[in-house]
Amino acid sequence: MQALRIALAQINPTVGDLDGNAALIVSWTRRAVEEGAQVVLFPEMALTGYPVEDLALIPSFAEACTTAIRRLADALDRAGCGGVVTVVGYLDRDIAGARNSAAVLFAGEVVSRYDKVALPTYRVFDEARYFAPGTHLSITTVGEHRVGVVVCEDIWQPGGPVPAYAAAGVDALLCLNASPFELGKDTIRRSVVDRRAAEAGVPVAYVNLVGGQDELVFDGGSMVVAADGELLGLARPFTEDLLCVDVDLPGDRTPDDHPDGWTVDRNTLSDIIVRGWDRRGRSIAEPVPDEEQVWAALVTGLRDYVHKNGFRTVALGLSGGIDSAVVAAIAVDALGSDAVHGVSMPSRYSSDHSRSDADEFARRTGIRFTTEPIESMVEVFVRTLGLTGLAEENIQARCRGMTLMALSNSDGHLILATGNKSELAVGYSTIYGDAVGGYAPIKDVPKSLVWDLARWRNKTATERGEIPPIPEDSIDKPPSAELRPGQLDTDSLPDYDELDAILYRYVDCDQGLRDIVAAGYDRDTVADILRKVDASEYKRRQYPIGAKVTSRAFGRDRRMPITNRFRSHDDPM
Numbered sequence: 001m002q003a004l005r006i007a008l009a010q011i012n013p014t015v016g017d018l019d020g021n022a023a024l025i026v027s028w029t030r031r032a033v034e035e036g037a038q039v040v041l042f043p044e045m046a047l048t049g050y051p052v053e054d055l056a057l058i059p060s061f062a063e064a065c066t067t068a069i070r071r072l073a074d075a076l077d078r079a080g081c082g083g084v085v086t087v088v089g090y091l092d093r094d095i096a097g098a099r100n101s102a103a104v105l106f107a108g109e110v111v112s113r114y115d116k117v118a119l120p121t122y123r124v125f126d127e128a129r130y131f132a133p134g135t136h137l138s139i140t141t142v143g144e145h146r147v148g149v150v151v152c153e154d155i156w157q158p159g160g161p162v163p164a165y166a167a168a169g170v171d172a173l174l175c176l177n178a179s180p181f182e183l184g185k186d187t188i189r190r191s192v193v194d195r196r197a198a199e200a201g202v203p204v205a206y207v208n209l210v211g212g213q214d215e216l217v218f219d220g221g222s223m224v225v226a227a228d229g230e231l232l233g234l235a236r237p238f239t240e241d242l243l244c245v246d247v248d249l250p251g252d253r254t255p256d257d258h259p260d261g262w263t264v265d266r267n268t269l270s271d272i273i274v275r276g277w278d279r280r281g282r283s284i285a286e287p288v289p290d291e292e293q294v295w296a297a298l299v300t301g302l303r304d305y306v307h308k309n310g311f312r313t314v315a316l317g318l319s320g321g322i323d324s325a326v327v328a329a330i331a332v333d334a335l336g337s338d339a340v341h342g343v344s345m346p347s348r349y350s351s352d353h354s355r356s357d358a359d360e361f362a363r364r365t366g367i368r369f370t371t372e373p374i375e376s377m378v379e380v381f382v383r384t385l386g387l388t389g390l391a392e393e394n395i396q397a398r399c400r401g402m403t404l405m406a407l408s409n410s411d412g413h414l415i416l417a418t419g420n421k422s423e424l425a426v427g428y429s430t431i432y433g434d435a436v437g438g439y440a441p442i443k444d445v446p447k448s449l450v451w452d453l454a455r456w457r458n459k460t461a462t463e464r465g466e467i468p469p470i471p472e473d474s475i476d477k478p479p480s481a482e483l484r485p486g487q488l489d490t491d492s493l494p495d496y497d498e499l500d501a502i503l504y505r506y507v508d509c510d511q512g513l514r515d516i517v518a519a520g521y522d523r524d525t526v527a528d529i530l531r532k533v534d535a536s537e538y539k540r541r542q543y544p545i546g547a548k549v550t551s552r553a554f555g556r557d558r559r560m561p562i563t564n565r566f567r568s569h570d571d572p573m
């Protein structure tokens, strides 16, 4: 039994930045070489970023990717990394179409290519739209050890390439992933990896992306698990990391040359650099509590959206309420207080505390804070158009939206929309009003979780001896749109705990009226909420994107027709 030192490079590439990502891969491989690794793994589509969406359909993109992988092999060799086996995810293309591939690079060459077999086409994934499935295994003999390559969904399905690799006599599986975050996903992933390691009877090295890409956030959580389920190493979540693990491999398996009819691409690499090294201790990151995970995902999603799209600053309407305070606190953690501009925009219905609580937030965090009264603008619209009632209410939100977009145009800020998942679900926002913006940090956070996050963030600050960012009054006061005198959210919606429980069943779990009422909720309340959810699909479709953190996010994860006459709430009971 001999150990192989495997380095898992948990990196944050940018979609489409082939040169930048290649440079990142070279620099992390150098670090792995310094650590004495013999094999370095990069995540699924590390060279292209993930997901590339319809870029996969463009022939010139595929051509650029295949050129980039050959150049990368050469660049690694020139950087002194040619003597380690480097496995990198990228996009390839052949007669069957685009492939979600992994290249094995060694001594300046692409020595083997593996194409992902199982193509996830559900929820946020559309891979059957883009890729042709692979049909062969790739086994590389590194010194005395045979390692097989798989990509992400390949280990989520029973059958497929994993048992074939076991039959082909590999000593370890190298699994490249682009597995997006949602709360609880780390536990699910761990059980998937455990199961496959046990089925194949070999250790699995699982490397995941980290960072934000539009509405997805990748949390890393790269790991190595032994055949008996023992955790041999775990990378830190939500940050780039290099996890180096010495994995004991038997190296005495009898290979079957044609397992279950699969063709096998076999390569034997000699001249692997093996340094005289001492066995390393285990590196296992501490578990992270739920609120901290969600907060880290929201911070990562916002930071990467801002930076990868060339912005330096953000602005938002600060109303003194909990949603805008939490969004601003996420922005401060993501970008620093100098990069955040809060704007108070009082109208005649704004309470005194809307201004003083916003001011207090700014005082505690040090963000830039200005006041732009909207009353004179509102008055012109109301008078000129003769607006009353709902139209008058909404024109306030629209004057705020216009003000923020004007500041964006003049000062270059990205505007943050502050709506939460509960509001988005029932259409509780003004389209082209408070719904304006380029990114919506908490759009997948139910209101009850918004409060939990605010309390958690303040508690963390207190524990660190820092000033809690969110004023207690913003947490404690009842939510209000303040678009007419004395307006409260509870005038039109049930209490948020009840609303969120019903929404979870309908939106996240696909339950219908009958199931939800059977669970003990009032029929009229449920019917009213379900009607609101269906009727506001058009509003959600025009809402800015934001990070997915729950098991079912609006957007690419839940795609409903806007024009739609099916109503589960019309079910006869």
Ligand SMILES: NC(=O)c1ccc[n+]([C@@H]2O[C@H](COP(=O)([O-])OP(=O)(O)OC[C@H]3O[C@@H](n4cnc5c(N)ncnc54)[C@H](O)[C@@H]3O)[C@@H](O)[C@H]2O)c1
Residues within 6 Å of the ligand: 390, 393, 394, 397, 427, 428, 429, 430, 431, 433, 434, 481, 483, 538, 562
């Ligand atoms: N602005 C805020 O700060 C805020 C916050 C929370 C809640 N709210 C509440 O949100 C509500 C906003 O009112 P609203 O939803 O009636 O106004 P809205 O203007 O946001 O949406 C209604 C408009 O949407 C368009 N529309 C309707 N159906 C459509 C469809 N199928 N396809 C395309 N466009 C369509 C129409 O132009 C219609 O006038 C109010 O009850 C307000 O109190 C506002």
Ligand SMILES: Nc1ncnc2c1ncn2[C@@H]1O[C@H](COP(=O)(O)O)[C@@H](O)[C@H]1O
Residues within 6 Å of the ligand: 316, 317, 318, 319, 321, 323, 324, 343, 344, 345, 346, 347, 350, 354, 400, 418, 419, 434, 480, 481, 482
């Ligand atoms: N008075 C206000 N100043 C700045 N921004 C405001 C103000 N009132 C509302 N906003 C913005 O709109 C959203 C939604 O408001 P609700 O209170 O939830 O209706 C809020 O988060 C602010 O960004």
Ligand SMILES: N[C@@H](CCC(=O)O)C(=O)O
Residues within 6 Å of the ligand: 044, 120, 151, 152, 153, 154, 156, 177, 178, 179, 180
């Ligand atoms: N179910 C897998 C699929 C990911 C993939 O194949 O990219 C995950 O969410 O992690």
Ligand SMILES: O=P(O)(O)OP(=O)(O)O
Residues within 6 Å of the ligand: 319, 320, 321, 322, 323, 324, 325, 418, 478, 479, 480, 481
């Ligand atoms: O959107 P906000 O910040 O005004 O929060 P709330 O809706 O709770 O008033």
